[in-house]
Amino acid sequence: MSFPxxxxxxxxxxxxxxxxxxxxxxxVAGQRGDAAAYAGFLRETVSLLRPFFRRRLAHxxxxxxxLLQETLLAMHNKRATYDPDQPVMPWMYAIARYKxxxxxxxxxxxxxxxxxxxxxxEELASEAGAAAQEARRDLAVxxxxxxxxxxxxxxxxxxxxxxxxxxxxxxxxxxxxxKIGVHRGLKxxxxxxxxxx
Amino acid sequence: xxTDELIAALATNVEPxxxxxxxxxxxxxxxxxxxxxxxxxxxxxxxxxDLPAYLGxxxxxxxxxxxxxxxxxxxxxxxxxxxxxxxxGPVARAxxxxxxxxxxxxxxxxxxxxxxxxxxLVFGATxxxxxxxxxxxxxxxxxxxLVALRTMAPTQPARAGAAAGLLAGGAAAAVYAxxxxxxxxxxxxxxxxAGVLISAAAGALLGRAILRW
Numbered sequence: 001m002s003f004p005x006x007x008x009x010x011x012x013x014x015x016x017x018x019x020x021x022x023x024x025x026x027x028v029a030g031q032r033g034d035a036a037a038y039a040g041f042l043r044e045t046v047s048l049l050r051p052f053f054r055r056r057l058a059h060x061x062x063x064x065x066x067l068l069q070e071t072l073l074a075m076h077n078k079r080a081t082y083d084p085d086q087p088v089m090p091w092m093y094a095i096a097r098y099k100x101x102x103x104x105x106x107x108x109x110x111x112x113x114x115x116x117x118x119x120x121x122e123e124l125a126s127e128a129g130a131a132a133q134e135a136r137r138d139l140a141v142x143x144x145x146x147x148x149x150x151x152x153x154x155x156x157x158x159x160x161x162x163x164x165x166x167x168x169x170x171x172x173x174x175x176x177x178x179k180i181g182v183h184r185g186l187k188x189x190x191x192x193x194x195x196x197x
Numbered sequence: 198x199x200t201d202e203l204i205a206a207l208a209t210n211v212e213p214x215x216x217x218x219x220x221x222x223x224x225x226x227x228x229x230x231x232x233x234x235x236x237x238x239x240x241x242x243x244x245x246x247d248l249p250a251y252l253g254x255x256x257x258x259x260x261x262x263x264x265x266x267x268x269x270x271x272x273x274x275x276x277x278x279x280x281x282x283x284x285x286g287p288v289a290r291a292x293x294x295x296x297x298x299x300x301x302x303x304x305x306x307x308x309x310x311x312x313x314x315x316x317x318l319v320f321g322a323t324x325x326x327x328x329x330x331x332x333x334x335x336x337x338x339x340x341x342x343l344v345a346l347r348t349m350a351p352t353q354p355a356r357a358g359a360a361a362g363l364l365a366g367g368a369a370a371a372v373y374a375x376x377x378x379x380x381x382x383x384x385x386x387x388x389x390x391a392g393v394l395i396s397a398a399a400g401a402l403l404g405r406a407i408l409r410w
Contacts, residue, residue: 031214039208046200069203074410076207078350080214081280090282098281098352102409139198158206179212190410 019044024088031079042072049096056100063103066137066197071099073139073190106197142192143185150185153178158186219279223272223345230341230365234334234372242330242376256380259302263385264374266295267367267393275342275364278357279349285356292363296390303386321384323377330376331392332399335362335369339400343407351408358404359397366396 023044030038049071053064075095082091143151148171156167157178168175198206251257270292277283307315321327342361351357370389379385 030208030211031216033211033213035208035211038211039204042204042208046204065200069198069200072200072203072207074350078281078410080216080218081350082216083280083283084216086280086283090284091280092282094282094352095350098350139203154206157210159209161209164210182210183212 019048020087020089023092024084027079027082027088028084031082031084042076045072045075045092048092052093052096053100057103060107063107063197066193067099067103069139070103070190070193071096073186073193074099077187077190102194103197137193137196139189139193142189142196145192146185146188149173149177150181150188153181154185154189157182219345219349220276222348223275223342226341226345227338227364227368230338231368231372233337234369237337238334238372238376242373245376245378247378248375251380254380256382257374259299259382260374260377260380260385260389261371263295263299263389264367264370264372264393267292268364268371269367270294271360271363271367274360275346275357278351278353278360279346281350281352289360292367296393299382299386299390303383306382315383318381318383319387321379321381321388323379324384324388327373327377327379327384327388328392328395331366331369331373331389332395333369334373335365335392335396335399338365338368339396339403341365343400343403346404346408350410351404354408355401355405357408359401361404362397362400363393365400366393369393369396 023041026037026041026044030041046068050064050068053067054061057064057067075092078095082088143154146154152171153167153173156162156170157164162170164175164178167173168178171178173181245251274285274289274292277285277289307318310318339362342364343358346357346361370393373392379388
């Protein structure tokens with residue numbers, strides 16, 4: 001299930017040595033709760049992974065942004081699995097590959113079901129379905145489907161930027177329930193995102 | 198939602214996380230698993246009544262040491278499988294060493310024994326139940342290991358599950374050694390190893406089913 005990528009290793013070593021140190025610093029600070037450093041880490045990650053996914057999803061360019069968002073969410077939910085004693089790029093690319101392979105496998109399974117004679121019909125259907133699919137994969141829409149215990153903490157704490165205490169006051173939940181709501185809600189979102197493709 | 202908006206949301210009020218928590222989680226869960234397994238063995242099988250005499254026999258310590266060595270070395274495999282991008286180096290495959298060593302010991306013992314004794318050395322008195330009992334005893338610890346791995350991000354779920362199975366199987370073999378009356382190296386090389394490998398296979402199957410993320 002590993003993905004042989006003879007092109008990646010040398011490129012990684014040559015160009016990204018300086019970036020490695022910078023990324024590591026940002027993520028380690030992010031693990032400690034430094035929001036600015038963490039945002040920097042996520043932006044850097046996107047700038048590396050967007051072209052990485054584009055090269056590998058040449059036939060599914062529409063999927064690149066979805067996969068990128070899914071990978072970011074997975075990375076966030078699993079950010080404690082980065083060991084600060086290890087290099088950060090292999091961690092990041094391993095997660096990206098894992099999500100990429102998962103997506104390609106889902107696509108391959110779906111395409112095996114396609115009947116080539118129905119291509120015209122297929123095209124019509126997919127045009128009609130395109131808007132719906134994009135909307136279905138929209139995180140804001142998926143968020144709206146979560147139960148209040150998770151949706152409201154995410155809405156207030158992560159999107160509107162209220163403090164946990166303020167969100168607790170507004171929802172009537174305890175401080176720890178708000179924190180748990182954010183944590184579980186983001187995990188649930190990631191799971192929904194996986195199911196929806 | 199645009200990717201930029203997602204980044205902004207994820208980086209807002211970001212909770213600190215403890216990157217070293219996993220070893221503690223694994224240790225506590227495994228301790229719980231060992232306790233359940235030991236209780237199961239004492240309750241359902243019982244200590245070997247000859248245990249005091251066995252303490253003076255070298256092969257008893259080989260038997261106990263085999264399971265403990267597999268378990269201890271499998272910990273490295275579990276830990277490296279738990280984190281994405283960690284190289285699975287030779288240390289993570291070191292669990293093979295006690296298995297191969299036991300096989301060699303078994304072969305030597307067979308070669309040295311008179312031909313008429315060989316079947317008895319392989320089958321002992323309990324070959325029918327040995328592997329099954331070890332696999333059964335490994336279950337609580339296997340579940341503990343899988344629960345610990347669920348909190349992590351194994352990018353190879355089947356292999357990560359197999360590593361948890363080796364850890365559980367090794368520990369189960371050590372616990373079962375306190376009940377089991379067998380001391381012949383060929384017996385251990387076949388049935389103890391089979392028990393450990395059944396546990397690893399169960400771990401691989403369960404891992405593939407429940408360790409995806």
